[in-house]
Amino acid sequence: MTVRTRNRVSMLLALGWAPPRIAAALGVTPPTLRKHYFFELRQRDVARDRLELRRIEIAWELAEAGNVGALKEFGRLLDRNDQMEAERSMSSQPEKSQRDDQSGVRLGKKVLDAQLARDADADLAAELELEAAQQHAIN
Incomplete structure (x- = not known):
């Protein structure tokens, strides 16, 4: 032990x-x-965070001592941490499109997929109409 x-x-x-x-x-x-x-x-749940913390500490200590490679690695670790935090904050907030505007109830996957498909069809139709109008104006 x-x-x-x-x-x-x-x-x-x-x-x-x-x-x-x-x-x-x-x-x-x-x-x-x-x-x-x-x-x-x-401590299983926090073991990964502690390991990552130690990596960051070592990179910072070496960077402070003038190790350019460690400074670059610290920058990569910092970027990765920022990306993970952004992903975490985005995943913790449900998208507006996943909620029914009237009741505030979260929509099911099938209903949401159907709604997204209708929206995509409407966007495509609008884009095609705009393109046709532009072609008609040119001619």
Whole structure:
């Protein structure tokens, strides 16, 4: 039960490994893993975030020390984090088109698909009419 082994368990959890697989990799039984690494196993939900935090910390420390490659990597990590946050905020808010305007009830997939198809047809018809009017004006 060294700190190194605890960190390995946390890292493997962050990578998505199941406890039986971790136990096999460490050469212990699953009950032994649960007994000695109970705290780490309970932290499964935040293990990935902690691993990512450590990567960011290391990149920042090396960048501060003047490592240009680390500075570039920190920039990539920052960009990726911004993208993930934008995706998270967009997925947490349902689109207006997914809600019925009158009742505020979320529409089902089939109803939503049918509505989107009608809207696409209307957009295409409007675009074709505009194009025909432009052709007629040219002639």
